[in-house]
Amino acid sequence: MSLLRAWSRDLAMGARFACAGGREGWIRTLLTGVGVGLGVALLLITTALPSALAARTDRGDARSTVGSPTAEHPGPDTLLVARSNQTYRGKDIEGTLVQAEGPKAPVPPGLSRIPGPGELAVSPALKKLLQSPDGALLRERLDGRITETVGDAGLTGPSELLFYAGQSGLDANLNRVERITAFAYERQTERLSPLLLLLVVLTFVTLLLPVAVFVAAAVRFGGERRDRRLAALRLVGADSRMVRRIAAGEALAGSAAGLVLGAGFFLLGRELVGGFDIQQRSVFPADLDPAPWLAALVAVAVPAAAVAVTLFALRGVVIEPLGVVRTTRPSRRRLWWRLLVPLAGLGLLTPLTGRGDDGGEFNRYQVSAGVVLLLVGITVLLPWLLERLVGRLRGGPVSWQLAVRRLQVNIAGAARLVNGIAVAVAGAIALQMMFAGVEGEYTVRTGEDPTRATVSIILGSNVQGDPEQLARQVAGYPGITDAIPLRSVSAAHEPVAEQGLVDVTVGTCAALREVAQLDSCKDGDAFWATGGSTLGGSYGGRAEPGDKLYAGNVRGYEQDVKPVEFTVPATLRTVPSRPDPVGVQRSGLLLTPSVAPGDTGGYGAQQIFVMTDGPAQEGLERARTAAFKASPLSVASTLHTTRQSRSYSTIRTGLFFGATGVLILIGTSLLVSQVEQLRERRKLLSSLVAFGTRRSTLSLSVLWQTALPIGVGMALAALFGIGLGAVLMRMAVQEVRIAWAEVAMMTGAGAGVVALVTLLSLPPLLRLMRPDGLRTE
Template sequence: MTARTWARDLLLGIRFAIAGGREGWTRTLLTGVGVGLGVALLLVTTAIPSARGARDERGTARSDSTAPTAEKPGSDTLLISEADTRFREEDVYGRLLKPEGPDAPVPPGLSGFPAPGEMAVSPALGRLLESADGALLRERLDAEVTAVIGDEGLIGPGELAYYAGSDRLKATDGKASRVTGFDDSTPQRPMDPVLALLLVLVFVALLTPVAVFIAAAVRFGGERRDRRLAALRLVGADGRMARRIAAGEALAGSLIGLVVGAAVFAAVRQSAAGIDLFGVSVFPADLDPSPALAALVALAVPAAAVAVTLFELRGVVIEPLGVVRTARPPRRRIWWRLLLPLAGLALLFPMIGKGNEDGDFNQWLVIGGVVLLLIGVTALLPWLVESVVSRLSGGPVSWQLAVRRLQVNSGSAARLVNGIAVAVAGAIALQMMFSGIETMYTEQTGQDPSRAAISVIAPQGSDAASHIDTLAGEIGRARGVAEATGLSHVQLSRRPNDPDASLTLTIATCRALREVATLPSCKDGDSFVVHGGEDDDATPDFAKPGSTLYAGNVFGDPGPGPVRWTLPASAKQAQSRRDPGGVDTIGILATPGAAPKGLGTSPYAIIYVQLDRSVPDAIERARTAIYRADPLMTPMHLVSTSESKRFTSIRTGLLIGAACVLVLIGASLLVSQLEQLRERRRLLSALVAFGTRRSTLSLSVLWQTTVPIALGLLLSTLVGLGLGTVLLKMASVPVGVDWLSVASMTGIGAGVVLMVTLLSLPPLLRLMRPDGLRTE
């Protein structure tokens, strides 16, 4: 068999697909649409690395965390300070700027520096501030908007970001940095093996259903194609030539699918700026598929179309008077279908128990094992459907029509739900994996949100007591704030400039001190020596009532030196209490009346903010009060648990990918359902002409979908649970099943099929007309 013969027959098949009249065009277009949807998603997937890289590059280009710094002001220095905030559930990136010379570095996306009282905002933040929903944020960011940040200064089009001018920045306040440029050279911490495994699983579980959908799409219109192949045999083509011509028809549909997929991808890419999925947005230019991966898709899809068609026709006898497929086919055998999942388990078995300690997982073995297990669903499902429906009988007319149709051609029904079954199996396995390892990447912070919702770190340089009390009072008077408690911390030592023997002096009111210690009694002028914390040994022997100590700058830093202070002889003993931030307070406590005078500035001060939950948007009003009191203060939201950012990022990527795959599932199933209804148009019209009720036929179509999807979901649940168990053992995590998540994944799959069935009812009613028997 020469390549020339193959090319001739494939081109003939392409010609039949394109010039085969209305029926040929319809089938080819349906195939193209089905393949195109899958190709579009594959192209989006190939563009993910470039999009992520572009976001990271822009984030690095504007970073000041490891930017080059200068000790003294110069013509090329810039004072910059973080001023991030949150609005609703979204982060707002903010920086305060104060250029110190004409050559100060301008942040990416800006053409100049905003003056004090002015700010440059991202387009998304500008729209939010102008909308009714942004009223509370306008109170917080009340500077005049004079510029818009360019794309090069944003990680995404939906990012909320601003740069504001400020004349309050000082290089000595501990908040502002004096930089001469922008850069982030912080080395990336390598991803641990379990997270790397999880990332691989996400891609495999999301892309395998896409491949299954593409394979199913190229098999549209099988029954009508069989009649054409029989006609070809009648005019002299042999069986092999007929199969190659059929492969050519599938090749035509796949090539059209590539064009449709490229067009859909271009449309998605063009509108990417307006799409925000789970807080992630990208610029259209970021979605730039890797040329190598795009070429692989362009070659693999047509090749798969030809291979799938030839594989489908391997057991079909094409004769001049018909195709021996309408006769009862031989029963499917299960032995070879079990080889796929068993081979997948064999590939995964060597990595069981490696976890985080025994080295990296072999990614290729993981990919191969998971793909074989998921593809095993597509091999087992036709056998399962055939085995079950062959034993069904009786029931109402609609049920009998559905069962008989499934008994005659169960393969088409199985192909209809193969993709959804694979998707559900992968989703269940991933959900088990996420649930199992969640505790590995979630830690208890020790913080108590019931005592304070926000902790505010004041900038260095604040007065040790009075200024913090003023700030706390200003925040506490805001609507939505129940109470604001301020505490100042300075260092104490036995001798001046003796950092090796030091402890902490906490200065606050009696009410505030009770947040960090259990006090016997308290009035202004009292002081306390605290014991009982986890680091009780940190309270040295020299912290005795009546001893002479030095407070303030005991580390020899630039600035005023420490102040001599005598711990009052009346100092009482107090029991340590964990503060709302989860830290045990140790050292000495003093009310303002007993605190040393002339401390100057405090290196560390904190304000705990409690909310009045009865006030609408209390959290937003509190954030505004904090920002307006001092934009240099850093608010932190207290939470009882925190998750790894990488773990959260992977989970967000899974949600985005799952949303795209669900859209593909629904669209592909609808196209497949419409194609099957179109092929049965004459049969439906004949049944209606003989008096069959339309409601009976509609119910029969529903049963024909319900039975395979029920069996598919059952099989996918079993495979998903098995795969999830193996993956958890690979990660050295105890095996557990979150049945609620399993039920939700299964329910989502069933819901998609139900929605597709409902959408196919209007075309079904149009097809059930007696005039459908008309022919030309």
């Protein structure tokens, strides 16, 4: 018989044993399928993420007005648009004001028509928020009549908060108002820096490697029972090669079941993913569409890996007709070749040291191989370390002795239980060190001072009402201690001027103290601020006491709006300027209200600094609503001391999303593995109970049996994680700093997952300890 026919026959026989070998056979196949299926589902979701993120970007570009074609004059195909983004209870709401100037004006993606004055088109998530009790304050702000819900084509994700508000008074001459003829934006592909590219590669490797470890462990479920069945086959005439091929056939059947279940888990997870919202980022289920070649690769690689792992596991097992011999005296595991694996990884990564500068590039394949070898080093060193540690343990309570003896008999099984989570924890520690180390490269200081003001409101140029009255209204809201208005306007010595302009800031004494150092101040005073940043260009003029100046439309933009004449007070004092709460340091005239120019016809900028005393959520939301009502073009910005690069924050968000999925997989797979191991020991547990062993003792033994390997595994993971993080930081030309809090958090999270799994496995354990477990077929 040819080798191919022999393999086909034996693989088919193994598959029949897996599927039709009685209850024990199909239960083992089901457990293997569930374990493999969870890994397959996560692999499919991971391969689908790039296409999902690309679809988000494409839809965002399709509705963008950045770089859209514009028109100078109104026409049948023109549309006035203005950004009106909002913030509500810490959530960002993207808003656009629209006003059609003709019947052929472009319609935003996801809408069937342009909202008219007083009408709103909102995303499904925003509509749900507005209709909920939590959206009561937001309903006061966005009080237009909802006439349409934005379709998927106009949204980046199902949980996005977005609205289009129809207007009637927009003017293309107003700031931030554009006249466009189409929605379009051709994005320029941003080239990732070497550091960001390194972070992307590390994220994918450290998230996918634990999945591969779990899949490899899942195909070995029920290994002891399988070996006993193979011994029976030897008794009826099968040779050693044949039984190994039959074992490979069983693994192939389990992995095939895993592929089917994995596809089902993927479809289920894809439907559920639309309900997840991580930092206001979400994806549509339809966008999670893995590339066909990647799905085909998973479909081929998983069964091949299952067969390879099974044959590798049987290399040290002697299956004889009367039983399975794993050698009477197990040979001690050798250390030298286990050290070669992480050393090979270091050998690949060390030549890349110092490549993190601007001119450096990382070979992604070399980095991936080095990281994989270092993390795989945990899986090969852990059995050796457990063997040396457990082999020296003696004495103790009965529960401790039962656990230690079980570990001494099956070190490999205990290591398999911990390998995946140890690899995940080590990778997480290394990534946390990398992110903490390079965070300064992608975090900039804004110059804003949240201790002086919580929110800065820049009022639109079409503001309705008196800004000072608006500030008094805002200051009366609960939790708000003060609201300080400032007005800025350009002035010149001539009614129309292009050069020598003077920047004029108008406010009360309390307001002017926010922009200059004043020893004394009363209404009627005037100051000349020095030391601030100049506006450059046409600015830089000087005002003297008694000078006649003109403020407002000094550039002559509109013929019917005349600049306002005023006189600089004779008592003009020179004072040093200071940065305002948003970090702007002003120069020029500082005037109190009684000596300031009057109404400048909408020219100039008006700003309100809002101060709070601790959390003042309701007051801040009412302040934002008041500003929006005064002018929908108002911008209310929350002040922050730092701001992160968008690419950096996106990668970190992706890591959080992936780590969440891996943790779910870890917990579920560990639970399946724990239940499978308990099931194999059912008769032993029932026998111990029958001979008088207390159930609490057996429960504690299971806890010790899990706690001891996880303790060793977490210590090894912390050591390798810190080492890998140090190597990566040297590659990125960063100072090596160990964030011990993050190390403790990661190892604690890994141990916590195992503790939770152990608690969840106690009910099955109690059921397996019943006397009927001694019954056999």
